[in-house]
Amino acid sequence: MIELSHVSKRFDTEIAVDDISLRVPKGKFCALVGTSGCGKSTTLRMINRLIEHSGGEIILDGQAIEAYDPVKLRRRIGYVIQHTGLFPHWRVARNIGLVPRLLKWPAAEVQARVEELMGLLGLPVGEFGHKYPHQLSGGQAQRVGVARALAADPDILLMDEPFGALDPITREKLQDELAKLQARMQKTVLFVTHDMDEALKLADHLVVMRDGRIVQQGTPLALLQHPADPFVESLLGGLERGLKQAALTRVRDHMTSMGPTLPAQSRIPADFSLRQALSMMLRDHSDRLTVVDQHDVPIGELTLRRIIKEAQFDRGSSRE
Amino acid sequence: MSLLDALPTPRIRWEGQHPNVVLISLSLVMLCAFWTVDVVSLAPNRIVMGTGYGALEAFGWPGVVLITLLLSSIGLFACQPTLPHYRALLTVVVGLMALMPVGLIASGLLLIDPELPQARLGIGTAYWVVLFVLMLCLVEIRLRLNLTRLWPTLLLTGVALVWWLCAALWLDNLALVQEFRARDRQFLTAVGQHIRLVSIAVGVSVVLGLLLAMLMRRYARLQKGAFTLLNFLQTIPSLALFGLLLAPLAWLAAKVPFLAQLGVSGIGTTPALIALIAYSLLPMVRNTYIALEEVSPDTLEAAKGMGMRAGQRFWQVRLPLALPVLLEGVRITTVQAIGLTAVAALIGAGGLGTFIFQGLGQAAMDMVLLGALPILIMALVVDAGLGALAEALRPGGH
Ligand SMILES: Nc1ncnc2c1ncn2[C@@H]1O[C@H](COP(=O)(O)OP(=O)(O)OP(=O)(O)O)[C@@H](O)[C@H]1O
Ligand SMILES: [Mg+2]
Numbered sequence: 001m002i003e004l005s006h007v008s009k010r011f012d013t014e015i016a017v018d019d020i021s022l023r024v025p026k027g028k029f030c031a032l033v034g035t036s037g038c039g040k041s042t043t044l045r046m047i048n049r050l051i052e053h054s055g056g057e058i059i060l061d062g063q064a065i066e067a068y069d070p071v072k073l074r075r076r077i078g079y080v081i082q083h084t085g086l087f088p089h090w091r092v093a094r095n096i097g098l099v100p101r102l103l104k105w106p107a108a109e110v111q112a113r114v115e116e117l118m119g120l121l122g123l124p125v126g127e128f129g130h131k132y133p134h135q136l137s138g139g140q141a142q143r144v145g146v147a148r149a150l151a152a153d154p155d156i157l158l159m160d161e162p163f164g165a166l167d168p169i170t171r172e173k174l175q176d177e178l179a180k181l182q183a184r185m186q187k188t189v190l191f192v193t194h195d196m197d198e199a200l201k202l203a204d205h206l207v208v209m210r211d212g213r214i215v216q217q218g219t220p221l222a223l224l225q226h227p228a229d230p231f232v233e234s235l236l237g238g239l240e241r242g243l244k245q246a247a248l249t250r251v252r253d254h255m256t257s258m259g260p261t262l263p264a265q266s267r268i269p270a271d272f273s274l275r276q277a278l279s280m281m282l283r284d285h286s287d288r289l290t291v292v293d294q295h296d297v298p299i300g301e302l303t304l305r306r307i308i309k310e311a312q313f314d315r316g317s318s319r320e
Numbered sequence: 321m322s323l324l325d326a327l328p329t330p331r332i333r334w335e336g337q338h339p340n341v342v343l344i345s346l347s348l349v350m351l352c353a354f355w356t357v358d359v360v361s362l363a364p365n366r367i368v369m370g371t372g373y374g375a376l377e378a379f380g381w382p383g384v385v386l387i388t389l390l391l392s393s394i395g396l397f398a399c400q401p402t403l404p405h406y407r408a409l410l411t412v413v414v415g416l417m418a419l420m421p422v423g424l425i426a427s428g429l430l431l432i433d434p435e436l437p438q439a440r441l442g443i444g445t446a447y448w449v450v451l452f453v454l455m456l457c458l459v460e461i462r463l464r465l466n467l468t469r470l471w472p473t474l475l476l477t478g479v480a481l482v483w484w485l486c487a488a489l490w491l492d493n494l495a496l497v498q499e500f501r502a503r504d505r506q507f508l509t510a511v512g513q514h515i516r517l518v519s520i521a522v523g524v525s526v527v528l529g530l531l532l533a534m535l536m537r538r539y540a541r542l543q544k545g546a547f548t549l550l551n552f553l554q555t556i557p558s559l560a561l562f563g564l565l566l567a568p569l570a571w572l573a574a575k576v577p578f579l580a581q582l583g584v585s586g587i588g589t590t591p592a593l594i595a596l597i598a599y600s601l602l603p604m605v606r607n608t609y610i611a612l613e614e615v616s617p618d619t620l621e622a623a624k625g626m627g628m629r630a631g632q633r634f635w636q637v638r639l640p641l642a643l644p645v646l647l648e649g650v651r652i653t654t655v656q657a658i659g660l661t662a663v664a665a666l667i668g669a670g671g672l673g674t675f676i677f678q679g680l681g682q683a684a685m686d687m688v689l690l691g692a693l694p695i696l697i698m699a700l701v702v703d704a705g706l707g708a709l710a711e712a713l714r715p716g717g718h
Contacts, residue, residue, distance in 0.1 A: 050625055075627035085622030089640050098626050148626070 001026045002047060002156060002188060007056035009042055016042045018212040019056070024205065026155070027186040031199035033235065034209035040192040041082065043209075044158045047190065048077045060156070075099055078149030078157040078187070082164060084141045086133040092144050093118075093129040099152040117147040120181070139170040146178070150185075157189045163198065175201055196235055200224075200244055208232050221248060246307075247275035254307060255291045255300035262290045270299065277302055340398040342460050343409065347395030350450050354391060358444035360427050363495070370442045378427035387423070390416055391450075394457065406465050410475075413457045417479040420451065421486035428493045440495040442686065469711060473704040480697070495686035496693075506674075511694060513670035517589070518657045518698075521596035526650060528597070529604030536609055543609075550602040592661070592669035599660055600653045607649025611642035644710045651706035658699045662691070 002024040009017040017039040024030040032040045046053040047060070049070040058065045065073060086095050093114050100110045118125050121143040133141055142162055149157060162178075163171045179202055182189065193199050199206055200220045207217040208231075216228040224245045227233040237244050252270040268277055268289045277289055287304040358372030359379070375384050393412055397405045424441065432439045458472050491497050500507055536543040556564070615638050623633045665673025675691030678684075 045625075048625055050621065071627050071629055073627075074625055079622075079625040081618060081622050081625065083618045085618045085625075087619060087622070087637060087641075088616075098628075102627055102632075 001059075001061060002030075002190060003057075003059040004043075004047075005057050005059075007043075007046065007053050007058055009039070009046060009051060010054050015212055017046070017053075020209070020212075020214045021056075022207055022214065022217060024188055024190055026188050028204045029182055029189045029191065029202055030205040030207060031203035032190060032192045032207050032209060033194060033196060033199045035194060035235075038209045039212040040194075040209060041160050044160050044190060044192055047158060048074045048079055050074075075102055075152065076154050076156070078152075078154040080142075080145050080149045080157070080159040080162045082160045084133070084145040086141060086144055086148070088133050090132075091129065092123070092131050092133070092136070093125070095133065095144060096147045096151055098148060103152055105152075113151060114147075117150055120150075121147050122177070123147070138166050139174060142166065142174060155188055157187045159189065159191045161192055161194070163195075164193070171195075171198070178202065196237060197244070197247075200248060208235060221245065224248070243275050243278070246278060247273045249274045251277050251289075251291055251302055255302045256306060258298065258300055261298050262286075262288070266290055267292045267296070267298070268302065269294065274307055278304075278307065338401070340401045340460070340464070343398035343401075343457060344395045346453050346457050346460070347391060347398065350391050350394075350453050351388065353446045353449040353453075354387065357446040357449065359446045360424065360431070360444045361442040362431055363440045363442065364436065365438060365440070370440070372444060373427070373431060375446070378431065379423060380426075380430060383423065383426060387416075387419075390419075401464065403465075406461055409457070410461050410465065413454050413461065414475050414479060417451070417454050417476075418482045420447065421483045421491065424494060425486060425490045428491065432493055439493060440498060440686070441491075441493045442495045469704055469708045473701075473708065476700070476704075496689055499684070499686045499690045507690065510670060510672050510674055510691075514658075514661055514672045514695070514698070517592060517596065517661045517664060517669060517671055518654065521593055521600050521657050521661075522650065522654050524593075524597050525600035525604045525653060529601060529608045529649070532601070532605045533608035533612055536605075537612060546605065550605060553598045554602045587668040589669050591667055592664035596657055596660055596664065600657050603652045603656065604649050607652065608642075608646050611645035611649065612638060614645060615641045643713050647706055647710040647713065651703060651710065654702045654706065655699045658695060658702065662695055 004023070005021045006019050007017060007021070008015065008019050020043065022030070032043060034040055042051060045051045047058060047065070049065060049068075060068070060073075087098075093111075096117055097110045097114045100113055105113070114129075115125050118128065123140065123143055128136070128140065128144075133144070136144065142165075146159075146162060149159070163174050166174065175198055182202070191199075191202060203220055205217065206220050206223050208215045208223070210231060216223060216232050223232065224236060224241055227236055227241075233241065250270070251268055251272050251274060254274065255270065266280070266284055266286060266289050268280060268291055270291050270293055280289060281287060281304055289302045290298050291300040291302055293299050354375055357374075359375045361370030361372045363370030375387070379387065390412055394409060397409045397412070424443070424447075428441050432441065458475070462469075462472050487494065487497050532546060536546060619637060619641065620633065623637045628636065661669075661671050662673035662676055665671050665677055672691040672695050676688050679687030679689075679691065
């Protein structure tokens with residue numbers, strides 16, 4: 001568990017982080033969103049003591065961070081850096097095995113762990129283990145960065161814009177993979193991004209920052225429904241807010257019992273989002289879709305009327 | 321001094337069929353020099369200035385035609401620079417370099433009267449020009465063919481072997497060879513002294529440079545002062561610095577007998593080494609400092625964030641990443657020291673400079689060459705060797 005209470009950081013005269021309080025319970029995914037320079041990275045780096053905070057209290061697993069030896073503290077926190085920060089003179093496998101080696105794991109165990117992680121992140125050892133970072137694509141380098149952070153199996157993961165420099169398609173793919181990994185591993189994650197869609201997609205808890213302060217925090221849905229001020233609202237996409245909300249809701253939760261079965265192109269899988277459903281309706285000029293399960297068997301019906309009537313969506317059942 | 325760097329190093333992309341103007345002009349320069357300037361000179365004895373001979377007299381018609389053809393073929397191949405043509409160019413250029421001593425043998429046979437075995441054959445201006453321009457061609461071809469520095473080094477080593485073989489076996493009349501024969505012991509000693517002076521000076525400044533650079537990183541205030549001092553040292557003419565050291569060191573040696581026993585004196589090795597180290601420190605410290613500072617902050621932040629201790633960060637991340645730039649500093653320092661050590665001969669430190677200054681004193685140009693050529697070769701070898709090493713040590717072997 002990560003707990004920040006009334007934490008501040010001033011550099012000389014400038015206040016980078018101003019009296020912020022937030023809590024990430026064990027196994028939860030918290031996203032920190034805000035415009036450039038609002039203090040997101042600073043917040044993250046105070047937690048692993050790359051920067052010492054100048055006020056307030058940071059508590060990790062019930063203990064103030066000052067009580068930990070900084071080096072040991074960092075070795076138990078996974079850290080993914082804004083621009084990957086891979087060591088250019090080390091091969092991929094050696095990069096990933098860094099923290100286990102620092103922790104003096106036996107060589108064979110390090111090796112096994114590296115192979116396990118590379119498999120987990122879709123980087124075949126035979127193909128990538130011996131490459132140098134400059135031989136990787138941006139997406140592959142980010143995967144290596146994530147693998148390195150996970151290497152010693154830390155409970156806490158700090159991620160600073162891990163997908164910031166990627167094209168939208170690779171970005172989305174890595175987001176999906178991260179969501180899957182998180183569902184399996186249940187790490188306590190603090191994730192920095194300035195991409196609101198990314199935050200909405202991944203986070204259990206969303207924190208919006210501006211000029212070093214927290215403007216609003218809560219579940220993604222709560223923020224979408226009740227943005228605290230115009231800044232948060234515009235960050236959440238202004239007029240697109242309705243669609244973003246729809247994107248967080250699964251078709252399954254709004255379908256009704258079977259109506260007439262429609263032709264194949266008007267079918268939608270139950271775990272798609274309402275946003276995708278709306279898009280299909282717009283495309284096909286229709287106001288209803290047939291909902292199918294993973295074997296393409298019809299199990300219900302979704303109508304436009306119902307979507308609009310029940311616009312008071314609640315959280316999709318697929319992720320709780 | 322660093323001939324292999326005479327042209328810019330950035331790799332040039334393959335550009336299709338535009339004529340390579342550089343090689344064409346170089347080819348014309350060589351043809352001009354070959355046809356108009358003296359190729360060799362001949363002197364009856366050591367002191368008398370020789371008489372110059374043009375290509376026709378030195379090589380006869382067949383030789384002139386052959387060499388003219390080879391030199392023009394460089395320009396012709398360069399008009400349509402395709403990959404096979406560049407390969408052909410490489411062969412021609414290296415072949416010409418290897419043919420040059422054979423030319424000297426031929427001109428010796430043609431020009432020297434068998435009655436006058438004392439005659440001395442001197443290498444003429446055209447020879448030097450062509451040799452120098454051929455090296456420039458080699459650099460250009462290396463860039464076009466995207467070869468590493470290792471290739472020209474290997475090829476030039478081969479060429480040097482051919483020269484050496486010819487000189488040892490058939491070029492008895494070459495003035496340079498005679499100068500060498502007359503003092504081969506002395507020559508080897510001088511080479512040894514030269515290498516020793518350079519290695520000690522460079523070795524000490526590498527260690528001192530690393531220490532100073534590390535101190536400067538810790539104490540920012542030291543940085544400005546040290547760089548000012550080192551920059552200032554670098555502006556003193558080398559001879560003046562040797563002279564400046566003479567009086568205080570002589571005084572020290574007179575006052576402290578222990579130091580005198582250690583070999584400290586106003587002239588000789590001690591002041592030479594002090595001056596050499598003083599000059600070597602600036603390029604060494606500057607490159608080491610820049611190399612260490614230039615390492616990407618993201619990488620270092622990562623190292624810290626992953627939980628590496630300060631020592632681990634320095635030895636495992638900062639230093640290895642700084643190594644190529646650092647070696648560049650060693651390369652520059654060494655090449656500079658090889659040249660400067662020649663001046664050290666003036667204060668009795670020995671080395672190849674001895675021949676240069678003795679030769680100048682006796683107006684015997686071939687003796688000057690006997691000192692200058694090995695210095696040039698040493699500089700080239702160090703330049704290429706350390707350059708190749710730095711290239712090989714690029715992060716990720718790239
Ligand atoms: N080491 C430092 N010294 C002085 N000021 C700093 C330092 N690090 C950060 N700052 C300042 O603190 C503020 C917050 O910086 P921070 O890096 O946390 O922003 P960020 O939200 O991560 O921005 P971005 O999205 O661009 O990464 C900025 O105004 C920055 O100038
Ligand atoms: Mg940042």
